[in-house]
Amino acid sequence: xxxxxxxxxxxxxxxxxxxxxxxxxxxxxxxxxxxxxxxxxxxxxxxxxxxxxxxxxxxxxxxxxxxxxxxxxxxxxxxxxxxxxxxxxxxxxxxxxxxxxxxxxxxxxxxxxxxxxxxxxxxxxxxxxxxxxxxxxxxxxxxxxxxxxxxxxxxxxxxxxxxxxxxxxxxxxxxxxxxxxxxxxxxxxxxxxxxxxxxxxxxxxxxxxxxxxxxxxxxxxxxxxxxxxxxxxxxxxxxxxxxxxxxxxxxxxxxxxxxxxxxxxxxxxxxxxxxxxxxxxxxxxxxxxxxxxxxxxxxxxxxxxxxxxxxxxxxxxxxxxxxxxxxxxxx
Ligand code: KG4
Ligand code: ZN
Numbered sequence: 001x002x003x004x005x006x007x008x009x010x011x012x013x014x015x016x017x018x019x020x021x022x023x024x025x026x027x028x029x030x031x032x033x034x035x036x037x038x039x040x041x042x043x044x045x046x047x048x049x050x051x052x053x054x055x056x057x058x059x060x061x062x063x064x065x066x067x068x069x070x071x072x073x074x075x076x077x078x079x080x081x082x083x084x085x086x087x088x089x090x091x092x093x094x095x096x097x098x099x100x101x102x103x104x105x106x107x108x109x110x111x112x113x114x115x116x117x118x119x120x121x122x123x124x125x126x127x128x129x130x131x132x133x134x135x136x137x138x139x140x141x142x143x144x145x146x147x148x149x150x151x152x153x154x155x156x157x158x159x160x161x162x163x164x165x166x167x168x169x170x171x172x173x174x175x176x177x178x179x180x181x182x183x184x185x186x187x188x189x190x191x192x193x194x195x196x197x198x199x200x201x202x203x204x205x206x207x208x209x210x211x212x213x214x215x216x217x218x219x220x221x222x223x224x225x226x227x228x229x230x231x232x233x234x235x236x237x238x239x240x241x242x243x244x245x246x247x248x249x250x251x252x253x254x255x256x257x258x259x260x261x262x263x264x265x266x267x268x269x270x271x272x273x274x275x276x277x278x279x280x281x282x283x284x285x286x287x288x289x290x291x292x293x294x295x296x297x298x299x300x301x302x303x304x305x306x307x308x309x310x311x312x313x314x315x316x317x318x319x320x321x322x323x324x325x326x327x328x329x330x331x
Pocket of ligand 1: 010134135136137138161162163165166177178179180183266267268269270271272297298299
């Protein structure tokens with residue numbers, strides 16, 4: 001089934017064509033340069049930029065897949081969670097196309113989309129598996145029993161892991177989005193240089209706000225003694241503190257539930273050190289690890305089309321009354 005996916009929940013305008021679980025195009029227009037001077041996403045700017053980009057992005061997605069609208073058999077669109085003004089742009093485009101082409105429409109949960117990115121690979125995870133969804137807004141560990149049946153095993157009590165990266169980069173004046181900058185800079189630093197805290201060690205839940213405070217306290221203490229040359233060590237240690245708890249708690253959740261398959265997805269799953277440490281930990285415990293390629297970890301529409309195709313094939317349909325929702329927990 002040829003499905004057009006549309007994603008506009010935050011600051012990426014994206015469209016993709018997927019058929020039978022294979023990706024035929026994946027177009028992403030990033031708004032990073034529009035938001036970077038503000039150190040984060042400005043919702044009003046994001047909505048406006050989505051309007052400017054959506055038409056071109058849709059056209060490119062069809063062209064790259066070498067299909068026309070007449071070939072498309074279903075439309076999948078992110079209908080939440082996310083920024084409401086941003087979501088509405090993708091949703092309006094999706095509804096207009098579904099109406100004009102008289103084809104089915106399905107609204108997709110963005111988090112379910114992130115998990116479905118792993119279904120686009122050559123080797124896909126069988127159910128049940130444990131999924132870590134780790135992004136700018138979420139840090140959740142689920143037991144996925146099937147495509148729509150999830151049990152929440154752990155979640156952040158405060159900041160998401162991506163937020164912890166972004167806030168640290170802002171404190172250190174490194175730019176936005178913080179995860180990418182820190183990932184790059186940390187490669188030349190010593191991850192053992194600073195002993196940052198690992199919070200809630202014995203809980204299945206996460207907490208990252210204390211880590212950010214600990215960085216702030218360290219910066220205040222060091223004051224003007226803080227040398228630029230120490231930055232790689234600081235960010236490598238900070239990154240290590242985030243990565244360690246993500247790996248440890250996800251692996252523990254899998255063990256506690258007798259599961260030997262783990263999916264790691266969402267923007268933070270693009271992190272080099274996280275991928276490295278997850279691979280090592282999974283290999284040591286004979287766990288089958290599924291991490292999508294970097295381009296499918298951060299926001300994209302191929303993952304939306306992937307889960308959308310499964311939903312459409314299972315008979316899911318949404319009417320043109322479908323609305324966007326800013327908060328939509330999977331469980
Ligand atoms: O999934 P995503 O693109 O959007 C949301 O659904 O939130 O995730 C964005 C988050 C941002 O916080 C960004 O800093 C983080 O993912 N991120 C990374 C990396 N690339 C993106 N964090 C660590 N290392 C990276 N390489
Ligand atoms: Zn996302």
